Amino acid sequence: MNSHWIPGNHFKLLENGEGYYPRVFEVIAAAEREVLLETFILFDDKVGRQLQQALLAAAGRGAEVHVLIDGWGSPDLPESFTQPLLDAGVRLRSFEPVQRLFGARINLLRRMHNKLVVVDGERAFVGGINYSEDHLTESHPQGKQDYAVEVEGPLVGQIQAFCRANVLAPQPTRGQWIQRWRADLEDDSSQGAEDNGAVAAFVTRDNHLHRTDIERHYRAAVRSAQRRVLIANAYFFPGYRLLRDLRRAARRGVQVDLVLQGHPDQPWVKRATELLYRHLLRAGVNIFEYNERPLHGKVAVVDDTWATVGSSNLDPTSLSLNLEANVVVRDVEFARHLRERIDHLMAESCERIQPTPTGQLHSAWIAVRSMVVFHLLRRFPVWAAKVTVREPRVVVMHSKTP
Structure with a gap:
């Protein structure tokens, strides 16, 4: 990293x-x-x-x-x-x-x-x-x-x-x-x-030497969590490894709370994220949708000791394509303050998602559909990277004053 x-x-x-x-x-x-x-x-x-x-x-x-x-x-x-x-x-x-x-x-x-x-x-x-x-x-x-x-x-x-x-x-x-x-x-x-x-x-993450650094910081924090993982993220569709770490944390007794968009500025975001709900809820992960207005935050707190704030969403574009930058902070006072602000958001403006019982055939169809869409979206950055192989350009803007 x-x-x-x-x-x-x-x-x-x-x-x-x-x-x-x-x-x-x-x-x-x-x-x-x-x-x-x-x-x-x-x-x-x-x-x-x-x-x-x-x-x-x-x-x-x-x-x-x-x-x-x-x-x-x-x-x-x-x-x-x-x-x-x-x-x-x-x-x-x-x-x-x-x-x-x-x-x-x-x-x-x-x-x-x-x-x-x-x-x-x-x-x-x-x-x-x-x-x-x-x-x-x-x-x-x-x-x-x-x-x-x-x-x-x-x-x-x-x-x-x-x-x-x-x-x-x-x-x-x-x-x-x-x-x-x-x-x-x-x-x-x-x-x-x-x-x-x-x-x-x-x-930071880039498309050369540091493709997974931000994701690896998240994963290390989740794996070491003892009491609580709190993530508020606008575009949530992480890879299999981070999803697995969140599920494992919840199953070993860690309180895992996700604050996601309830009324997003881009409706497809919610539809994609909802494909993960059943998988996470069954493991004991708590999901809250923020409904007051669009959520654009990219923040997290673990055990009131570790926190991150930055530009990186937890989705394929941020984790696999875009250039991103976060700070990761190990400080009780800052982590506690950020956690209190997110808790306030949850208490005032969020709705908790409850597991919904489904029939066996319906449940199987949801699982198959979610698996197919998940792997398509996760593979998309790999396909895109093969198409967009050219180095990005940085163009200087010049004054038009004579």
């Missing part, structure tokens, strides 16, 4: 756009030297324009500002939005720009799904929150429930090295990114770490 465990870190949980945007915009706007930002979605709406102003403030102060967006997730930024940034010296890049066929976006596979910010090498933000108005729960009817963390401490050096590797070359290959990042990590970014902070790791 590409994780370096580092002590002496401090984490602050930021919930939904209301908690995240004011803080991250404040830190960006106050930058003195450097802003590194990676995001899957950036829209030209109220939130996007607030980010634009924060970036312009940092650039106006003389900070070097780099922004990397995903071309599929952020396909329609107008010149009126990008030109002021380019004129101010902000370096804008697009990961694998969108391709269209009859107006539809067709290059969905292998996206840059990270949501990362590093400011002056002193503070970092990691999570699942994009820059769009639909992450504001109070002002948008479909405002997403989501989480991020603000990070202080030596772990920021790892995140900074990773982001720098992504943006310092105009069009690097993914292999070059990883080589640069690993070289930077050899500089011992843990020097000066204090013992009175959280032990944590920055964990």
